[in-house]
Amino acid sequence: xxxxxxDVIAAQVGTECVSRRDFIKVCTTAAAAVGLPAWAGExxxxxxxxxxxxxxxxxxxxxxxxxTESLLRTAHPDVGELILDLVSLDYHETLFAxxxxxxxxxxxxxxxxxxxxxxxEGAIPEKDGGIYCQVGGKNAxxxxxxxxxxxxxxxxIGSCAAWGGIPSAAPNPTGATGAPQIxxxxxxxxxxxxxxxxxxxxxxVLQFATFGTxxxxxELGRPKFAYARVxxxxxxxxxxxxxxxFAGAYGDENHRAGYCLYKLGCKGPQTHxxxxxxxxxxxxxxxxxxxxxxxxxxxxxxxVFNVPINQNLPIEKPTAPMAYPGIQPEHGVVGxxxxxxxxxxxxVGALVGAGVMASKKMAAADKAEGxx
Numbered sequence: 001x002x003x004x005x006x007d008v009i010a011a012q013v014g015t016e017c018v019s020r021r022d023f024i025k026v027c028t029t030a031a032a033a034v035g036l037p038a039w040a041g042e043x044x045x046x047x048x049x050x051x052x053x054x055x056x057x058x059x060x061x062x063x064x065x066x067x068t069e070s071l072l073r074t075a076h077p078d079v080g081e082l083i084l085d086l087v088s089l090d091y092h093e094t095l096f097a098x099x100x101x102x103x104x105x106x107x108x109x110x111x112x113x114x115x116x117x118x119x120x121e122g123a124i125p126e127k128d129g130g131i132y133c134q135v136g137g138k139n140a141x142x143x144x145x146x147x148x149x150x151x152x153x154x155x156x157i158g159s160c161a162a163w164g165g166i167p168s169a170a171p172n173p174t175g176a177t178g179a180p181q182i183x184x185x186x187x188x189x190x191x192x193x194x195x196x197x198x199x200x201x202x203x204x205v206l207q208f209a210t211f212g213t214x215x216x217x218x219e220l221g222r223p224k225f226a227y228a229r230v231x232x233x234x235x236x237x238x239x240x241x242x243x244x245x246f247a248g249a250y251g252d253e254n255h256r257a258g259y260c261l262y263k264l265g266c267k268g269p270q271t272h273x274x275x276x277x278x279x280x281x282x283x284x285x286x287x288x289x290x291x292x293x294x295x296x297x298x299x300x301x302x303x304v305f306n307v308p309i310n311q312n313l314p315i316e317k318p319t320a321p322m323a324y325p326g327i328q329p330e331h332g333v334v335g336x337x338x339x340x341x342x343x344x345x346x347x348v349g350a351l352v353g354a355g356v357m358a359s360k361k362m363a364a365a366d367k368a369e370g371x372x
Contacts, residue, residue: 027086031206044086044210054209055116056083057107057147058092061133061140062167062176063122066195067158068094073281074198087205090116093135104136107147114150117205120179120188123160123167127175141182148183153208155189156180156221157201159298162190169305180221189214190221194298197278200226222272231268231295232315234276237261250292261289265310267297 028041047053058068072079083089090110096103110116122140125132130139148154156179159165167176180188191200204223207215215223232238240246240260247255247264255261262269268276268289275295280286288295297303307313 031210036203036206036210040206040210044206047210053086053088054205055110055113056087056089056092056119056205057110057116057151058089058095058119058121059144059147060093060135061120061122061124061144061161062174063158063160063165065094065121067121067193067198067201068092070195070281071198071201074202075282082202087117087209111147111150115152116150117208118148118151118154119201120144120154120156120161121158123164123176123178124182125167125174125176126182127173132174144179144182148179148186153189153214154179154183154186155191155201155204157191158196159192159194159301159304162192162221163301165194166305187214187217188221189217189223191226192222192299192301193273193275194304197226197275197280199278200274226274226278227272227299229272229274231271231273231276231289234274235260235268235289236276237289255292261292261294262312262315264294265308265312266294267300267303267307267313268295269315270303270313271295271297271300273299 024042024045027045028038031038031041031044060068071082074082079095083092083095089095091103091107093103096106098106122133124130124140124144126141130141133140135143156162160167160176161179163178163181164172164176165178167174168178178190180190189204191197191204193200200223203225204215207213215225217223218227232241235241237258237260240258241262245254245257245259247259247261249255250264255264260266266289275287276289285291294309296309297307303313
C-alpha cells in the first residue's frame with residue numbers, strides 16, 4: 001500500500017479532501033464490519049486507486065424501499081463513502097438526482113458496459129404479463145432478465161426480492177415472486193429480511209469487489225456467514241430460555257425483566273438470520289427482540305405472513321449443548337473438550353489439594369506425638 005499516494009486516491013474517489021490514510025481507514029473499517037480481515041480493506045483501497053471500483057446497478061420493483069432506507073443509515077462506512085468511494089453506483093432510482101430519460105440512459109449505458117453487480121430490491125409480479133410493475137414503459141420481468149444477462153454477480157436484497165415478501169402474501173393478486181424464481185439457472189445471492197441488514201449486502205459486495213468471489217451460500221442462496229444459524233442460538237435472551245424464564249404477557253413483570261419471548265410467539269427458533277449478532281445501523285437493541293417484541297420470522301417464506309404472530313413453533317436448537325461445547329465428547333477423550341479439560345483440571349486440583357492438606361494434618365499429628 002505504500003506506493004499509493006494521496007493524490008492518486010483522491011483523484012479516484014473524486015475529492016481532494018480525502019487523504020490516503022482516511023480512505024484506507026474507511027476501507028478497513030468496512031471490511032471489519034462484515035468480518036473480513038484488515039488486509040481485505042487495504043486491497044479494496046488499492047483496487048480503487050487503480051480505477052477498479054465495482055459498478056453497481058440497483059433495480060427497484062414491488063417493495064417499500066426499506067432496504068435502501070436501511071442502507072442510508074449505515075455509518076461504517078456511511079452511504080456517501082459507500083456509493084462515492086467504494087463502488088460506482090451507476091443506477092439507483094431512489095438515490096439518483098436525474099430522472100426520466102436521463103436516468104434511463106444511465107441504465108442503458110451501464111448495461112452496455114456490463115460486468116456490474118446487480119442488486120435487486122423488491123418482488124417481481126408475473127401475473128398478466130407483469131403489467132403491475134413498469135418502469136420507463138418496461139415491465140419488471142423483462143427489465144430484470146435483460147439487466148441480469150450482463151451482470152457479473154446478482155444479489156437479491158430483502159425478502160421481497162429473495163422470495164416475494166409482503167407482495168406475495170395471500171392471495172398474491174399480482175403473482176409476486178422473487179428474483180431467483182425469475183432468473184432460473186443463474187446464481188442469485190439472497191439476503192432475506194424485512195429489511196435486510198445492510199452490512200450483509202456490504203459484506204457480499206466487498207468480497208466480490210476485492211476477491212472476485214461470492215460468499216459460501218446455502219441451498220436458498222443465502223450467505224452462510226449471515227444465515228447459517230437461527231436467531232435462537234445467539235439471542236441475548238437465550239439464557240432465560242435455558243433457565244425456564246418466560247414473559248407471559250406484554251408488560252408483565254417477566255416481560256419488563258427481559259425474559260424469553262418464546263411463549264409470546266417468538267419465531268427465533270426457526271428463523272435463520274444474524275439479527276442478534278449484527279446491530280442494525282450501529283444501534284444496539286434496534287431489532288424486534290431488542291425492543292421487547294417477538295421475532296416474526298421475516299427472513300423465512302414459510303413463517304412470516306403464514307404463521308399467526310402469537311403461535312409457537314418447534315425449537316430447532318433446544319438445548320445448550322447445541323450451541324456450546326459438550327462436557328463429554330462422543331469418543332470419550334478428555335483432552336478433546338475444553339469444558340471436560342476444565343472439569344478434569346478442577347478434579348485433579350481438588351485431589352492434589354486434599355492430599356496436601358491431609359499430609360499437613362498427618363505431619364502435625366506426628367509432631368504432637370513426638371514422632372519425627
